[in-house]
Amino acid sequence: MERFEGHCHLDWWANSMTLLASVEVAVAIATTDTGWSAEGRLLTDDEDEREGFAFLCEMDPVFELRFEDESTITVNVHPAGEVDRFTLTEYAGPESRSIE
Secondary structure, three states: OOEEEEEEEEEEEEEOOEEEEEEEEEEEEEEEOOEEEEEEEEOOOOHHHHHHHHHHHHHOOEEEEEOOOOOEEEEEEEEEOEEEEEEEEEOOOOOOOOOO
């Protein structure tokens, strides 16, 4: 089983040109028999950032997970009870979507 642990950013894009929010996170990603599993936590103590992150997750949990080498993968963020902890799954929906 391969495993990655490191610091990344979760970027929330309002549209293809507007990055609305970016938070630094620590993630652990491991390969599994069916693909991969990932969990992480926010790396901020700022209450406003935590609340903003929770709001965005509730409004639309699709983020870009950006690695240090600037590569990205689109993911769904699933809060894990605490506002600063979450799990990730790969986003498999359409490239363009509207938010209501």
